[in-house]
Amino acid sequence: MIAKRVLVAGATGYLGQYLVKELKKRGYWVRVLIRKESQKEKFDNVDDFYIGQVTEPSSSKDVAKNIDWIFSTIGITRQKDGMTYMNVDYQGNLNLLKEALKNKAAAFQYISAINGDRLRHLKIFEAKEKFVDELKNAAISHSVIRPNGFFSDMKDFLDMARGGRVYLFGEGNLQLNPIHGEDLAKVCVDKMETGETETTVGGPDILSHNEIAALALKAWGKPIKISHLPDWTRRLTIQLTRTFTSSKTYGPIEFFLTAMACDNIANQYGNKRLEDFFSSEVKRIKANN
Incomplete structure (x- = not known):
C-alpha cells in the first residue's frame, strides 16, 4: 500500500x-x-x-x-x-x-x-x-x-515552585489531565487514520491544581507550601488585562485564568506522567546552570 x-x-x-x-x-x-x-x-x-x-x-x-x-x-x-x-x-x-x-x-x-x-x-x-x-x-x-493543557504549559507551576511556594486561585481542587506532546501526536495520527471527526484529548493522570503544585514542589525538593488566593483576584486580573493591554497580551492570560476556574478533564490517553516530566525539567535546568 x-x-x-x-x-x-x-x-x-x-x-x-x-x-x-x-x-x-x-x-x-x-x-x-x-x-x-x-x-x-x-x-x-x-x-x-x-x-x-x-x-x-x-x-x-x-x-x-x-x-x-x-x-x-x-x-x-x-x-x-x-x-x-x-x-x-x-x-x-x-x-x-x-x-x-x-x-x-x-x-x-x-x-x-x-x-x-x-x-x-x-x-x-x-x-x-x-x-x-x-x-x-x-x-x-x-x-x-x-x-487539554500540554505538559509544557505546566511549567508555570514549576517556575513558581522553584521559589518554594505555589500560589493558586480558589481552593485548588479543580482538576485537569494535561498531556505530553509525544502522546498527543500519537493520538492525532490515530484519529486521522480512523476518521474520527472530533475528540478531547488529555493525559493518563487526572490531577487537581493542589496535586500539580505539590508535584512541582517535590521536583525541586521543596516542602509543600501552597497559598490559596481568593477568586476575586483572578477575576480582577482578567478585567485589568482586558482593559489595559492588547488582545495578544490579554488573550493567553484570559484563557489561562478562565481555565483555572473550572474542571478541564479530557479523554485519557498516553503513558507519560507529569511527575516524570517535572523531574526531568528540573534536572535539565540544574545542568544548564
Whole structure:
C-alpha cells in the first residue's frame, strides 16, 4: 500500500515537531510548511519543505499540491509578527483549507483546545472556533482535536515552585489531565487514520491544581507550601488585562485564568506522567546552570 502524503503546518511548534516524528515513524511521506529557510535545521528526516506564510495566500500557493492529509497546529502562539488571532488562527488556517480544497486533499485535521466550543467569548477561541465552523462546513473530511493543557504549559507551576511556594486561585481542587506532546501526536495520527471527526484529548493522570503544585514542589525538593488566593483576584486580573493591554497580551492570560476556574478533564490517553516530566525539567535546568 502506498503511504499517504501528509502536510504538517505549524511544524516548528511544540506539537508540530512531535507530529512530524510520529508520522515519519509510521512511514508517511511528510511535507512541512515553514516560514524561513533557517527552520529546516529543526528537522532531519522530512521528505519536502515548503517555505511560505499561510497568512499570505500568494506565498503558500499549492502548498497542498499532491497532498492527501493536512495537519494544522497553526496558532498565534507560534507566530507573532504583529498578527492578530483572526489573522493567524482564523484566516491563516482558512487560507490553508482553501488550498486543501483546491488541490482535492482527502482530509484536514485541526488542533483547537478543550472547551473551545463553549468558550467562544474568549479572544483566543473566537478565531479558532470560527475556523472550526468553516472546516466542518467544507467539502472535506475533517478531524478536530481538542487537547487539554500540554505538559509544557505546566511549567508555570514549576517556575513558581522553584521559589518554594505555589500560589493558586480558589481552593485548588479543580482538576485537569494535561498531556505530553509525544502522546498527543500519537493520538492525532490515530484519529486521522480512523476518521474520527472530533475528540478531547488529555493525559493518563487526572490531577487537581493542589496535586500539580505539590508535584512541582517535590521536583525541586521543596516542602509543600501552597497559598490559596481568593477568586476575586483572578477575576480582577482578567478585567485589568482586558482593559489595559492588547488582545495578544490579554488573550493567553484570559484563557489561562478562565481555565483555572473550572474542571478541564479530557479523554485519557498516553503513558507519560507529569511527575516524570517535572523531574526531568528540573534536572535539565540544574545542568544548564
